[in-house]
Amino acid sequence: MIWNETAECRSREEMRRLQGERLRETVERVYHNTPFYRRKMQEMGLMPDDIETIDDIVKLPFTTKQDLRDNYPYGLFAVPMSEIIRLHASSGTTGNPTVVGYTRHDLSVWSEMIARCLSAYGATRDDIFHVAYGYGLFTGGLGLHYGVETLGGTVIPASSGNTLKQIQLLRDFGATAIACTPSYALFLGEAIAAAGVAMKDIKLRIGIFGAEPWTENMRREIEAKLGIKAYNIYGLSEIMGPGVSHECECQCGSHIIEDHFFAEIIDPDTLQQQPHGTTGELAFTTLTKEGLPLLRYRTKDLCSLDESPCACGRTTARMSRIIGRSDDMLIIRGVNVFPSQIESVILGVEECEPHYLLVVNRVNNLDTLEVQIEVREDFFSDELSKMLDLRKKIGHRIQSVLGIAADVKLVEPRSIPRSEGKAKRVIDNRKFE
Ligand code: ADP
Ligand code: ZN
Numbered sequence: 001m002i003w004n005e006t007a008e009c010r011s012r013e014e015m016r017r018l019q020g021e022r023l024r025e026t027v028e029r030v031y032h033n034t035p036f037y038r039r040k041m042q043e044m045g046l047m048p049d050d051i052e053t054i055d056d057i058v059k060l061p062f063t064t065k066q067d068l069r070d071n072y073p074y075g076l077f078a079v080p081m082s083e084i085i086r087l088h089a090s091s092g093t094t095g096n097p098t099v100v101g102y103t104r105h106d107l108s109v110w111s112e113m114i115a116r117c118l119s120a121y122g123a124t125r126d127d128i129f130h131v132a133y134g135y136g137l138f139t140g141g142l143g144l145h146y147g148v149e150t151l152g153g154t155v156i157p158a159s160s161g162n163t164l165k166q167i168q169l170l171r172d173f174g175a176t177a178i179a180c181t182p183s184y185a186l187f188l189g190e191a192i193a194a195a196g197v198a199m200k201d202i203k204l205r206i207g208i209f210g211a212e213p214w215t216e217n218m219r220r221e222i223e224a225k226l227g228i229k230a231y232n233i234y235g236l237s238e239i240m241g242p243g244v245s246h247e248c249e250c251q252c253g254s255h256i257i258e259d260h261f262f263a264e265i266i267d268p269d270t271l272q273q274q275p276h277g278t279t280g281e282l283a284f285t286t287l288t289k290e291g292l293p294l295l296r297y298r299t300k301d302l303c304s305l306d307e308s309p310c311a312c313g314r315t316t317a318r319m320s321r322i323i324g325r326s327d328d329m330l331i332i333r334g335v336n337v338f339p340s341q342i343e344s345v346i347l348g349v350e351e352c353e354p355h356y357l358l359v360v361n362r363v364n365n366l367d368t369l370e371v372q373i374e375v376r377e378d379f380f381s382d383e384l385s386k387m388l389d390l391r392k393k394i395g396h397r398i399q400s401v402l403g404i405a406a407d408v409k410l411v412e413p414r415s416i417p418r419s420e421g422k423a424k425r426v427i428d429n430r431k432f433e
């Protein structure tokens with residue numbers, strides 16, 4: 001089912017014309033309302049009039065997460081705070097989180113986007129949606145929530161955590177669709193079996209999974225375990241939240257909501273725009289955003305784009321699965337983790353050497369994070385209680401910075417392999433290809 005045929009089935013030429021028009025309006029708006037962009041454009045000798053068609057996008061400056069941090073909290077907002085009716089913030093970052101703001105219009109666009117996604121998955125107003133993404137600053141919970149309401153489906157705002165309760169709700173309320181991270185879906189599949197609940201008592205038929213990378217193998221496993229069709233949903237809070245792209249019944253790439261976001265692939269080193277089909281870093285320009293319009297936002301997500309027609313009838317370009325990152329960000333249990341955050345904790349502990357290794361695994365479908373840290377020679381002690389105290393202290397600090405627990409392992413000085421070039425700080429044993 002197509003929710004908004006006009007928007008989703010335009011000819012490519014018509015789409016590019018609309019994108020060009022909306023880009024011009026966006027550039028005009030940020031030039032006048034966002035000092036950050038005015039300054040950047042002035043430095044480049046660029047005036048809003050220099051942007052005529054969507055092809056002119058390559059003239060515009062890029063935006064990075066660092067720019068958002070430098071302008072914390074509201075510096076990049078393009079409207080007065082009286083127009084902002086909701087804030088969200090990106091998960092798990094040290095110091096300043098990335099704050100995003102929405103006008104009433106932004107929220108209505110977002111809800112409509114999600115309604116489009118849900119329709120593409122074959123969901124209708126007769127479906128009951130169990131939303132197990134976290135509700136709060138994270139965009140997942142509330143994002144999906146209002147999209148379900150726009151579709152006219154029934155929403156169960158379960159939020160995350162307490163798996164036994166989730167299973168009870170799934171069984172008693174008869175949800176037919178579930179939204180959560182793909183790793184939680186796998187975990188839930190096993191937990192349902194372990195709880196002795198028969199699959200015939202679970203009515204799920206559609207899964208809406210995103211917020212972290214996953215694979216075709218995981219899809220097959222989730223579909224088999226939960227007896228559903230599992231669909232990808234992609235998004236990021238800076239651009240809107242979940243729903244920036246979504247799969248359709250063909251499950252062959254995720255359709256981008258192109259009337260609201262322009263996607264391009266760039267080479268992360270040269271920053272040159274790349275032709276469709278090339279794998280590179282995805283950058284988005286918002287075309288209708290009011291609260292936080294962003295030009296060429298570098299997602300750091302690696303993927304490719306495909307403009308060929310899709311069997312579902314939609315003409316919007318599709319993005320491949322995310323195959324990696326052009327920076328060192330890890331997503332652990334749905335939380336964005338930068339190794340530098342852990343490094344800053346370790347550097348602040350005098351008993352430790354600045355040598356560490358992060359080991360990420362997936363055990364029973366849940367991510368685990370082990371942090372191995374070398375202890376200084378003079379502090380390394382045979383006294384167990386001393387070492388346990390130190391371990392606890394570091395564990396608490398990491399938890400408070402990352403928002404997730406880590407298994408801290410104190411190791412002897414010089415036991416972590418040194419590298420000649422760039423230090424290898426992360427071993428990620430999860431497979432995303
Ligand atoms: P969160 O609060 O979800 O962590 P962010 O907006 O900070 O939200 O995270 C967005 C990032 O999550 C994306 O840039 C991407 O790396 C990852 N992500 C989101 N959805 C998907 C998906 N479907 N597949 C792969 N990665 C995803
Ligand atoms: Zn399609």
